[in-house]
Amino acid sequence: MIEIIVIGYGNVGSHLIEVLLSNTSINLKQVYNRSIEKIEHLLSKCPITNSFDEILEADVYIIAVSDDEISTVSKALKIDNKLVVHTSGSVDMNILNSNRKGVFYPLQTFTKNKSIDFSNIPLCIEANNDSDLILLEKLASKISNNSFILDSCQRKKMHLAAVFVNNFANHLYHIGYTICEENTVPFEILHPLMEETLNKIKGIPPLDSQTGPAKRNDQKTITLQLGQLSEAQQKIYMSLTNSIINTYKNHG
Amino acid sequence: MIEIIVIGYGNVGSHLIEVLLSNTSINLKQVYNRSIEKIEHLLSKCPITNSFDEILEADVYIIAVSDDEISTVSKALKIDNKLVVHTSGSVDMNILNSNRKGVFYPLQTFTKNKSIDFSNIPLCIEANNDSDLILLEKLASKISNNSFILDSCQRKKMHLAAVFVNNFANHLYHIGYTICEENTVPFEILHPLMEETLNKIKGIPPLDSQTGPAKRNDQKTITLQLGQLSEAQQKIYMSLTNSIINTYKNHG
Incomplete structure (x- = not known):
């Protein structure tokens, strides 16, 4: 079972968390958000935190914050030898401060409070090594029927x-x-x-x-x-x- | 049974003829086109002509020609006391040279050689008197579930x-x-x-x-x-x- 930690509870993060929680072959191990109030309702379903010092171990860390904050969050994460990905369409993968990095970008327009069927959402993935690309493909295949490997330029x-x-x-x-x-x-x-x-x-x-x-x-x-x-x-x-x-x- | 004559075999005319022919409660009495070759294949289904002198009697004459030609065709038609309509989105009803006139505008983008399901196409209708508006509503209801009364300005x-x-x-x-x-x-x-x-x-x-x-x-x-x-x-x-x-x- 793939263990995931999601950082950020904005438009993309909240929809992603919803689909990850509903998937029995994924373990959403923790959710981080700067403001703990916004994620308190998740507590019955998975551990939450607002402190980078309390971040747990997992296979994949998904940074789902606004483009401008990806770099800062990535530096604050201090993750070694684990896959760290962001969910942005326009930010280069290499902004991530980690030896294993990638992108997990759901191409869709999300509306707050409107559930979305992820099964048809194209997931654009990228990783800086082949085994992590396979890991992201595996993760993508669990929540969508459409995944595409695109490099940062594409x-x-x-x-x-x-x-x-x-x-x-x-x-x-x-x-x-x-x-x-x-x-x-x-x-x-x-x-x-x-x-x-x-x-x-x-x-x-x-x-x-x-x-x-x-x-x-x-x-x-x-x-x-x-x-x-x-x-x-x-x-x-x-x-x-x-x-x-x-x-x-x-x-x- | 409503008797119809269609003038013109362009994009709108040809699709309209297709749906009128398939409707058993409408009598497509004749099709006019300047070039007779383009409508010869219709001959087994209804009378055709390329001469305004040969136009038959009918309840409604539908002028489905390009915007610039509506006025010329309307003058050439010489119809007295029958309802004459055009199918244009942007041309005023009053361009028609007839005492009973109206508009029968299917709001859709038509592609040559691509059949279209008329039942969902909004039909925008207008007439210069109430009884003809009712006649157009009746005609519209036979081929679509969506008809709207709009004046020329709307x-x-x-x-x-x-x-x-x-x-x-x-x-x-x-x-x-x-x-x-x-x-x-x-x-x-x-x-x-x-x-x-x-x-x-x-x-x-x-x-x-x-x-x-x-x-x-x-x-x-x-x-x-x-x-x-x-x-x-x-x-x-x-x-x-x-x-x-x-x-x-x-x-x-």
Whole structure:
């Protein structure tokens, strides 16, 4: 049975702890959090601490804190010859202050208080030696059906791609929502369209599924639509429209 | 039984004809297309023509041609006292040259040669008199479970919202795809994230589900990520990032 200690009870940490606790082939040996109050409710399920001096022995230490704090926490941990991993998409593995290190990055957008089915979450793993990579693969396979070995450079690029398809897509949804709300149109009308937009690109590259005024370089509609937008929306509209026009100019 | 004539065999027209033909309580009385070759294969299922002089009598005439041609086609039709509708998201109903007019706009992104389940497609309808609105509601209910009465102004705004959540979201998917491809990361890793991004906003407004560096105003990550992008991608990145930062500045 793999013994795990999780450091940090933020968005990623809390969801990870939830799935580790529910798995009978994993021993969640301890949870650390700076503020002990936030993890007191876990006490009936596993030992907790807010002191690095009290950290127990385990096979894998998962540092699930914000990017800026990974280095500090890693130094404070003082772990020798045990695997220490972080859970960040954008931080290099080598920031970890340990001879055996790795990354265990669940690529998903977590919402506090909303349970998530880990079985479909892609886990991106990396380690600085082969046996630890095998250990992380074993751990990953216990909680998800999708694990991928990515090095730090690939992971950073994927994290960047995720900013576009997740964070930025969500802001476009927000703009669509706002336009609907201001005109008393139910936003739900757009749900099937949004679903089909996503479904399409599972079968064909998004380059081939593009539609709309920018794809057609339909200047008349573009001008009409620009006139209906706020200044910030216009900037977004134009940056995307110009990029689409240029993309298809080059692709014929 | 409602008698329908469809004018035009483009993306919307061809999908509409497919669903009308499959419906036993609708009589697709005739299909018009400028180029007769493109609709010859329909001949075994319904009469076809490429001459406005040969157009038959029916209850509803559906003009499914490109936005720029709606007015010309409507004038060429010479229909008296029958309901004439177009299928466009952005064109005003009043462009139609007919005393009984309306709109029958299926809000979906259609792909040639890809069948679509109409039962979930929102149909946005409008008519210039109550009895024709009822007729359109009846027609809509035969092919979809979702019909909405929107006036021309609301429909135009919803079409604008659709450009953001469909066309622009698809281009963000394209950028994510490109970044993955250039770094030999399988784009499929991002699919569950994209699904969750969409699922979230069915339960809560997108304003509340925003995450990422821009939401946190994390200038360090923003600068790092900008440095990895092409010029066109940088413009998109900054327009969205600035808009997100300003959105949450105002919302605390």
